Amino acid sequence: MKKIFLIFVAVITSAVHAQNEVAKSAVDIAPLLIGEKIPALTLKTAENKAFDLSELLKKKKTVLIFYRGSWCPYCNAHLQALAAAEQQIIDLGYQIIAVSSDSPENLKITEEKDKVKYTLLSDSKGDLIKAVGIAYRVPENYKTVINVNSNGDNTSLLPVPSVFIVNTEAVVLFEYISPNIKQRITTELLVSVLKNL
Template sequence: MKKIICLVLFAIGLSVHAQNNLPKLATEIAPLLIGEKIPNVTLTSVENTDVNVTELISKKRTVLVFYRGGWCPYCNAHLAALGEAEKELLDLGYQIIAISPDAPKSLKVTDDKEKLNYLLLSDSTGELSRAVGIAFQAPENYKAIITKGSEGVNSSFLPVPAVFILNTNAEIEFEHITPNFKNRISNDLLIAVAKSLNK
């Protein structure tokens, strides 16, 4: 019994330690920089299947988007705007991948609601958000909603909304990171950058 109690306390300690390792504020993050590579992780699709991120990126240039969750109206507006820019980005040879802490079921709700054609992936454990350096400690008033969106997997972090443009080697060629979650990159700027990188 003592062993079980010790293991439970150890697991709680690890969880608290992991949260404490994250920046407290969105303005304190230290994201990967242009020229650095997105790490190789496996995420989960809307259909609840494993997706290797590096393998996916290796197929074509990628607009990689991190958003807070389908519960966030600013994120939903941004996802819908990306849908409007999708054809032009596809014509330029890009694919769009959007990632959030939401569980696959919650991703499906967002996908159906916004009628998105591009790929949504679940990073409920925060493995990729943390590795990219955009995860921070979720404020107390968000914990219930992110726990629900991730089906209990995440109760501790939020990603700062971010857009990365990557080459097929998963190297960052452009990034737009917005600690103020109400501000997002415009389609005009995104397309202009995509065009300039495509030359």
């Protein structure tokens, strides 16, 4: 019995450790699984105010988006598509929250450029993407753009673009994660999933 308990503890410890480790590439990530909880962390708003993510998640079921930043054309296209489908998503009882490595100042640029009305939050230091297990170390050619857009808070981490659907207890009900930065969930598929959860 003691041996089984020690094995169980080792498995749990390695799973927690895997999510705190930063993957070497986008294909090596170890994301949270369906049924696990989004960690309670404080992020920054576009107005540079501290914001408790868990308090926001308690308010309503959530479509939680992780995107690379305002400099990524694939992310911008995805954010615009979500903005176009926002009313449909709200009508289904969900809110949209999008998190990036951009600094709060750069979130304002995204709001204006992509005509986004839903909540954008800054994880410029990468704490949440590491805790969720979707952070990876980027190649050299990305480091300057990340550094500039995070206002020096981050020089080497990006999230694998991801969508987590979570309930009001922050439990993951569905996830779509693709290491291919060009491949994003369509709004049609997302709406279909929301209708069936």
